[in-house]
Amino acid sequence: xxxxxxxxxxxxxxxxxxxxxxxxxxxxxxxxxxxxxxxxxxxxxxxxxxxxxxxxxxxxxxxxxxxxxxxxxxxxxxxxxxxxxxxxxxxxxxxxxxxxxxxxxx
Numbered sequence: 001x002x003x004x005x006x007x008x009x010x011x012x013x014x015x016x017x018x019x020x021x022x023x024x025x026x027x028x029x030x031x032x033x034x035x036x037x038x039x040x041x042x043x044x045x046x047x048x049x050x051x052x053x054x055x056x057x058x059x060x061x062x063x064x065x066x067x068x069x070x071x072x073x074x075x076x077x078x079x080x081x082x083x084x085x086x087x088x089x090x091x092x093x094x095x096x097x098x099x100x101x102x103x104x105x106x
Contacts, residue, residue, distance in 0.1 A: 005045045012052035028053035047076045047085040055092050 012028035028049040068092055077085035090096035 004048075006041075009045050009049040009052065012049050016055045024055070025053055044081045044082055044085065045075060047073050047082060047089075049082065050076070051085065051088050051092055065068045 008027050008030040012024050015023035015027055050073035051068050055075060070089065074086065074093070076082075077089055100101035
């Protein structure tokens, strides 16, 4: 497995946790133009990055793109039977919905 996409996704998560919206999106989307790993790891890196990209932007209320990003992340996680990512997607949806005072289909 190539490690660069995983590193980009992890940097996106760290940026998300720091509340750095632009950096989160930059790191999360960087994995799209780099060589990606093959196999089931590809889906998990994609899911992880999409989860991270959706969070800070939703907090800044730049939806609907970011609600769609979060929904795609959840759909991919469910399809891949990636329980940890399903849990993360639901947690993120609930947390961001309550922090911006809106309801989100999860």
